[in-house]
Amino acid sequence: MASSTLVWLRNDLRIADNPALAAALRHEGPVHAVYVLETDRELRGLGGAAKVWLHESLAALSGALAERGVRLSFREGESGKIIPEMVRETKAERVYWNRRYDPAGRTHDAAIKTALRADGAEVASFNAxxxxxxxxxxxxxxxxxxxxxxxxxxxxxxxxxxPIGRIEKHEAISAPALDFGKRPAWAGGILERWAIxxxxxxxxxxxxxxxxxxxxxxxxxxxxxxxxxxxxxxxxxxxxxxxxxxxxxxxxxxxxxxxxxxxxxxxxxxxxxxxxxxxxxxRDDIARHSMQERFDEIEWRSDSKALKAWQKGQTGIPIVDAGMRQLWQTGWMHNRVRMLTASLLTKNLLIDWRKGENWFWDTLVDADPANNPASWQWVAGSGADAAPYFRIFNPVTQGEKFDPHGDYVRQWVPELSDVPDKWVHKPWAADPEILNKASLKSGTAYPAPIVDLKASRERALSVLKR
Ligand SMILES: Cc1cc2nc3c(=O)[nH]c(=O)nc-3n(C[C@H](O)[C@H](O)[C@H](O)COP(=O)(O)OP(=O)(O)OC[C@H]3O[C@@H](n4cnc5c(N)ncnc54)[C@H](O)[C@@H]3O)c2cc1C
CATH class of the missing domain: 1.25.40.80 (Serine Threonine Protein Phosphatase 5, Tetratricopeptide repeat)
Incomplete structure (x- = not known):
């Protein structure tokens, strides 16, 4: 019988234009695929929302792989141990994967590659x-x-x-059932919103x-x-x-x-x-180190109450709260609003960009090892080619420009549904009667701003320019 091949799937959950899979299917023997939910200490584990996405995506892929004769296994643990185990179990003579690019992941993969080769396997990696x-x-x-x-x-x-055109097929098998454990109760909003x-x-x-x-x-x-x-x-x-x-x-x-x-x-x-x-x-670990070193000297404020209000969409700044609620409910936020929410946290609240990056990492379905830290650093001003530290978004004027009738705010912040356009991005400036009426109708009062935008802007300028 022809020898078998193991494909280690990571950020490449597809059949088309998947070079590692295509290379494996060119061989005659059995092809096995594995996804490892990695718990190795040196690697960054997936956040909660991303895991919800992952499970759905793997379930869909398992069927498509089976049609091509490939059995997908799902494991949780240290890939440094699981991959060699899978090689032994499947008697694979070849192991293929598509590359990842974070420094810790690369070092990890290089060590696995060396160990597998020392055991006589052919190992190859590709760009997907x-x-x-x-x-x-x-x-x-x-x-x-x-x-x-x-x-x-x-x-x-x-x-x-x-992109790779034709891909070989082996004889179809039945798709294995994959056990991902219990789905979290909050996953409903994500699954409702997305086709995965x-x-x-x-x-x-x-x-x-x-x-x-x-x-x-x-x-x-x-x-x-x-x-x-x-x-x-x-x-x-x-x-x-x-x-x-x-x-x-x-x-x-x-x-x-x-x-x-x-x-x-x-x-x-x-x-x-x-x-x-x-x-x-x-660069060196962009999720942990500011690309401009001086930003790691900044005395960020420690304010857990403000951080919580930001995470929950209760800052009293409408477009920021709308974005944070959209994120919590759907696992995604619009790019412009990502910039505004990140700016409020890192500039007006002067909270370390890493705290925001971590929250996004846990709550975004698209939480990306490159885009998330690079974008946070862009907004904080600490990144390569970043917005200069003195560019501080004003969430009121930005809201008025990009959401002129407050439709986006009203969609996610029902407390403001009845507030007229003129005040929807700055309800604190409206006649209290208007706000009272709106909160009576929605049953909840909208919070007062947790930070004074003008004074906190001045504070950020003086701290960040040092
Ligand atoms: C604070 C902050 C955090 C972010 N975190 C992430 C993240 O974890 N994952 C992520 O994919 N994007 C992130 N972004 C970038 C951007 O907001 C999203 O890629 C975009 O909103 C995704 O929506 P879309 O696919 O409809 O974008 P589209 O406008 O349709 O763009 C198409 C694709 O281009 C890429 N892209 C678009 N804008 C950017 C950008 N500014 N930087 C890098 N790539 C971009 C994305 O892959 C996107 O899917 C972040 C931005 C900010 C300001």
């Missing part, structure tokens, strides 16, 4: 999750990029490999390109509109890869040149993800 490997893109001086725009210019010059898995990812992309891309440059900043792709959790778990997105947009532009500028804008956002991965790969 980036357009260009981080070591294949560098400045003229040969150094990594620290600024987005030249990075994007360089990326556009690079040849992007076509590779087929859903393809549908979401195609609907976005057909219906929303043309208006994306304008609509992407309006939180009430469904004007962005919502591809982020699908990309996070690799239910779709960036090469598939890249070529779908390029083909669309070729067939419909009027879509060129919207298509380019969308691809430039996908390139921000690439840039985050470039930073993740080249």
């Amino acid at each position: 999750s980036l357009l260009v490997e981080p070591w294949d893109i560098a400045t003229k001086q040969g150094t990594p990029y620290g600024v987005f725009t030249p990075f994007w210019t360089a990326l556009r010059e690079k040849p992007i490999p076509d 898995g590779e087929d859903a990812a393809k549908r979401v992309l195609s609907d976005f390109l057909d219906d929303l891309l043309a208006d994306y440059p304008n609509d992407r900043d309006l939180p009430r509109k469904d004007g962005t792709s919502r591809m982020s959790p699908h990309l996070r778990f690799g239910e779709i890869g960036p090469r598939q997105i890249w070529f779908a947009v390029r083909h669309l532009i070729d067939s419909k040149p009027s879509m060129a500028s919207a298509g380019e804008k969308f691809l430039s956002e996908v390139a921000w993800r690439e840039f985050s991965y470039h930073l993740l790969y080249h």
Whole structure:
């Protein structure tokens, strides 16, 4: 009987354009796949919302793999032990996986690779999750990029490999039942909102390109509109890869040149993800260390009451509370509002960006090892190519600009449903009668702001400029 191959799945939960899986299926013998929910101490474990997504995604993938003759196993524990065990159990002579790019993950994988090779296995790794490997893109001086725009210019010059076309199939097997344990009670809002898995990812992309891309440059900043792709959790778990997105947009532009500028804008956002991965790969643990060292000297405030109010969407600043409630209920938040909530925490409340990053890590379905810390550091001002420390978002004027009629606020903060547009982003300035009426109607009073926006802005400027 031909020898077997083990595919170790991580952030690549798809059949199409999955180089490790495609390589395994080119061999004749049995192909096994495993996902390990890793508990190794040196690795960052998944957050709660991401785990909910993961389980649904694996359940969908298990069926699709079985149709191609691949049995998926789900294990929880230390991958450093489980992968060699699986190799023994399946008598695999080959082990394939797609790469990850965080420093701890890379060191971990390199050690596993060395141990497996010492035991005689053939081990190979591939690129499933980036357009260009981080070591294949560098400045003229040969150094990594620290600024987005030249990075994007360089990326556009690079040849992007076509997604893998045909994939071999082995004889179908029946899909194994996977045991993920009990689903948390709060998962309902996430499962209601999202269709999860590779087929859903393809549908979401195609609907976005057909219906929303043309208006994306304008609509992407309006939180009430469904004007962005919502591809982020699908990309996070690799239910779709960036090469598939890249070529779908390029083909669309070729067939419909009027879509060129919207298509380019969308691809430039996908390139921000690439840039985050470039930073993740080249910098030292961006979830723990500020990229600009002086930010690790800042005396951040310790204010657990304010942190809790922020997490629960009870700060009294409407657009911030709307965003934090959207996050809690659906596992996702609009990009503009992510910036505003992060700015309130790190600037007005002067709370360490890592506290916010951790909360997002636990509550976002798209919690991404590169995008999350890189974006938090961008807002805090501590990152590469970050907003300068003195750029502090004003959530009132931002709300008035991007949610002019307060539709987004009213959707997530029902206490403000009856507050007129003029006051919806600054209810503290309205006649108390108006607020009393609104809270009587909704049955809950909306809190007063936990921080004075003007005074806290001054405080942030004086602390951050030191
Ligand atoms: C504080 C903060 C935390 C964030 N945390 C995450 C995170 O954990 N995971 C995550 O995927 N994104 C994160 N982002 C970036 C961005 O908000 C999301 O990628 C975007 O809102 C996802 O929605 P979408 O797929 O509809 O985006 P679209 O506008 O449709 O963009 C398409 C894709 O491009 C990428 N992209 C878009 N904007 C950015 C950006 N600013 N930076 C990096 N990549 C981008 C994403 O992969 C996204 O799915 C964060 C932003 C901020 C300000």
